[in-house]
Each structure stands twice: as C-alpha cells, then as structure tokens.
Amino acid sequence: MEGKIYINGEWVGEQLPQLKVMNPATNECIGTIKQAGTSETMAAIVAANEAFRIWSKKTSHERFHILMKWHDLILQHKQSLAKTITEEMGKPISESIGEIEYAASFISWFAEEAKRVYGRNIPSRVRNKRIQVMKQPIGVVAAITPWNFPAAMLTRKMAPALASGCTIVVKPAEETPLTAIKLIELSKEAGISDGVINLVTGDAEAIGKELTTNSIVRKLTFTGSTKVGKLLMQQSAKTMQNLSLELGGHAPAIVCEDAKIDKAVDAVITSKFRNAGQTCICVNRVYVHHTIYEEFVTKLIQKVAKLKVGRGLDEQVQVGPLINKKAYEKVKLHINEATRRGATVRVGGEGYVDKGYYFQPTVLIDVTDDMLIMKEETFGPVIPVTSFQSDEEVISRANHSCYGLAAYFFTESMARGLHIAEELEYGIIGWNDGAPSMAEAPFGGMKESGIGREGGTEGLEAYLETKYISLGI
Ligand code: ADP
Numbered sequence: 001m002e003g004k005i006y007i008n009g010e011w012v013g014e015q016l017p018q019l020k021v022m023n024p025a026t027n028e029c030i031g032t033i034k035q036a037g038t039s040e041t042m043a044a045i046v047a048a049n050e051a052f053r054i055w056s057k058k059t060s061h062e063r064f065h066i067l068m069k070w071h072d073l074i075l076q077h078k079q080s081l082a083k084t085i086t087e088e089m090g091k092p093i094s095e096s097i098g099e100i101e102y103a104a105s106f107i108s109w110f111a112e113e114a115k116r117v118y119g120r121n122i123p124s125r126v127r128n129k130r131i132q133v134m135k136q137p138i139g140v141v142a143a144i145t146p147w148n149f150p151a152a153m154l155t156r157k158m159a160p161a162l163a164s165g166c167t168i169v170v171k172p173a174e175e176t177p178l179t180a181i182k183l184i185e186l187s188k189e190a191g192i193s194d195g196v197i198n199l200v201t202g203d204a205e206a207i208g209k210e211l212t213t214n215s216i217v218r219k220l221t222f223t224g225s226t227k228v229g230k231l232l233m234q235q236s237a238k239t240m241q242n243l244s245l246e247l248g249g250h251a252p253a254i255v256c257e258d259a260k261i262d263k264a265v266d267a268v269i270t271s272k273f274r275n276a277g278q279t280c281i282c283v284n285r286v287y288v289h290h291t292i293y294e295e296f297v298t299k300l301i302q303k304v305a306k307l308k309v310g311r312g313l314d315e316q317v318q319v320g321p322l323i324n325k326k327a328y329e330k331v332k333l334h335i336n337e338a339t340r341r342g343a344t345v346r347v348g349g350e351g352y353v354d355k356g357y358y359f360q361p362t363v364l365i366d367v368t369d370d371m372l373i374m375k376e377e378t379f380g381p382v383i384p385v386t387s388f389q390s391d392e393e394v395i396s397r398a399n400h401s402c403y404g405l406a407a408y409f410f411t412e413s414m415a416r417g418l419h420i421a422e423e424l425e426y427g428i429i430g431w432n433d434g435a436p437s438m439a440e441a442p443f444g445g446m447k448e449s450g451i452g453r454e455g456g457t458e459g460l461e462a463y464l465e466t467k468y469i470s471l472g473i
Contacts, residue, residue: 024089032371044200046216048141049196050332052166067110083173089176108162114460138465141168143161147176156443157244162278168196247259254407256416259432304361330378348363
C-alpha cells in the first residue's frame, strides 16, 4: 500500500519522500507513507478552515446521516481493516476486530448525541434582559494519535469533532498510518465533504509545531506520552488552543479479601495482556490483601502460563509482538531491575526475537513500591504483584503516583467499594471490571495523565464553544 497525504478531498504529495511502514511481527515492509512537513500541514489547516464554513452550517441531523454511512462502511470492511491493524501494529486479529467495532461505536454514538447539543435560557435578575446560552462548534481541530489503537484513537477524536460541526486535521503515528488512510478512504465514500477531514503523515515535530502554533486551529486533541503532551501544551500556549490531552498512566489494581478471586484474576489478565500490555489503562501493579495473596498468585500464574504468544494473524495467539526494540528493552529493564532488587519471576520473564520482538507473559512477585516497575509505565506484558494489610494503606500506595488515569479494585462490599472509589485519584475506575472503555463513558485522567475527557457527553462538550447572549428588550 502506497499512502499519500489527504488535503481538501484529494490524495496528494506524490513528490514527497517516502517513509516505510513495518510489520512488527515480521519486520517486513508492508507499505509506505509520505513525509509531509510544515507547508503540507499549513495547506491542510487552510482546507479544514474553508470546509468549516459549510460543514458547521449543516444541521446535526444532516451530519448524522453522513456519519452513519461512514460507520456502516467501516463495519462492512471490518475484516480487512482489522487485518491492517494487526499487520501494522501487531495485536491479535480478534483484538483488531474488537477495535474496529469499538472505533465505529464512537461514530454512531456521537452522531446521535450531537442531535442533543442544547443551549439554555437563564432567568435574568432584571426584567428588561434575556439571557441565552448557545453551543457552537469550536472550529478547526488538530488531532495527533498514537500507534496502540490505530483506529479507535482516531475515531474517538474525529467522531465528536465532526458530529458537532468541526473540521479536522489528523496526524496518526508513523508506525500505524495505514489504518488511518483506509478509514479516511471510507469517509470519502460515505460522502464526508472535501476538507472536512485532512490527513498529514511524516515529520512529527514539524507537523506538531504547525498544528499547535497556527492560529486557525482552535483545538488540539492528543493521545500519547506525557512527555510529548507537555511539549504540545507548551507550544499551543502561543495560540491559547483548547486542549484535550490523554497521556500516560500507571494503573493500580487492588484485590480485597472479600473479592471473587477468579473474577479478579480474569479481569487483571484481560486488562494487562490486551495489546501485549501496550494500552494506557493496562493494569501496571497489583496489590493483593495479604490473606489471599498466595491463592491469588497461584491462580494468576496458572492462567498466565497458558497464554499463547506469537504473530497476531494466527487466530490462536493471545499476545502479539511488542511494537519495537525500544519497547522490548524497557520490559527487560523493568524485570531485571526488579529481580536484582529482590523480586521473583513466577512465570515468563523471558523475551525472544523472531524477526519481531516478543515477550512471554510474566508475573513478578515480592515487588516493592520503590522498584521502577511500580512507578514507570511498563507498556508490556508483565504483572508485578505485592500485598497489603489495610484499605487506608493500599489507597495511599495506589495514589502515590504522578499519573491518575485508570485504577481497578475488586470487592463485593458496596460500602467498602464506594469508599475506595471515592478515595482513588484516578479518572477511570474499574470496580470488579478490567475493561471500562466505552464510547458513551467519559475517558481521561487526572494529574499528569492529562486534561479533559473523551467519550460521553464530556467528549462532545470538548468540541463546543459556549456563547452567552445578553439580550436587552
Ligand atoms: P509513544 O511513545 O507511545 O510513541 P508519543 O507521545 O511519542 O508516544 O507519540 C504519540 C504521537 O505523538 C505520535 O503520533 C507521534 O508521532 C507524535 N509525536 C511525537 N513527538 C511529537 C512532537 N514533537 N510533536 C508532535 N507530535 C509528536
């Protein structure tokens, strides 16, 4: 596949240098993209600005019908889109199919929800004035997305933007641009007008600089590392852009002594090994009440030992390759540092290179809170487990992080659960649940995990301006 950039409804950039897209499972080149920079990004922004004048004036019902065509086309092409995700990103094919369904769900949900963008009439304190509040699309949006969910991270941004009447310039990750290109081809087929969606690929720094400093762009929505999020926030201070930042995480999972242990084990495995541990809401550290520690660990290692690692296109595989060598080295570093300081590997612990970089699902026990793995995002298939004595102690340990994205806990007690949920300083809480992401729910973090929420009514509000009209009569 030879990908180009997409500006004002045309695939252009023939003259630009090419970048290779590699399959992380086989290290083979599966396609190319164009290396765009500042001037192409500028052209994309201008196109989005032109299109905004028309797209923002359509009714939400008109936009609904067009977006639903796109939604339906994506589902019709589910198998081939999923194959592209697996080829460029590595995740097991069943997960890629799940991702396409999840990606499409953002489009249908926001297309519907945008019909209910209501204003307000506020009773005035003086007789000769009327106070009206209206909501309007924010304008041209810039979206920068990561490689771990090549489809869903895009639609989570594009769907609310387009449904509310905004137009957009997207920059997918260099590792996974082919899924983005295919989704945009389908958007054209669905009848989304020229300039409403624009795509640039290539020089991340140059593209990011233009997107953040061009005053036409009124909102930046970014998913990726905290480091790059902070940089983009600094750059966009110049233009005072609205921001949605979904950044790193370090999710704790707390297993209380009254939890259903099998359910907790399954949920931790689902959360941790999905995408080979490469999601920002993956469980990163597990605290188990000391009275059930042995039982939990025994059940966990039995199940983890059965997980099949390999190439994602093999339907039996549950854990695919890591995205690249750097990711593999980080997993090794976290395990080595922990074992050097007293942790024990109970299952897994080894990686192997077979063209791609693979790692055995690993359980580490006897970890302590000062180890690297308990503080830094691992982004790989390793579960460190430790024990705790009391709720207050474990809540304090769980909150001791610069991140605040997702946290999980397991208890059958309503009162205890509510207390823990209220005390955890995290934007997303999985209570007896290891898979909390849904289009209709607000997703996002506190502290250095970011700003704003995606999904839910909050996810639509993020693309709207509030205008207050004081009417003298
Ligand atoms: P990861 O480490 O998971 O790849 P990054 O934050 O580096 O996370 O990447 C997420 C997205 O941010 C990707 O699309 C990447 O190209 C983009 N990106 C990285 N550096 C910059 C930058 N300086 N300016 C703009 N975008 C960037």
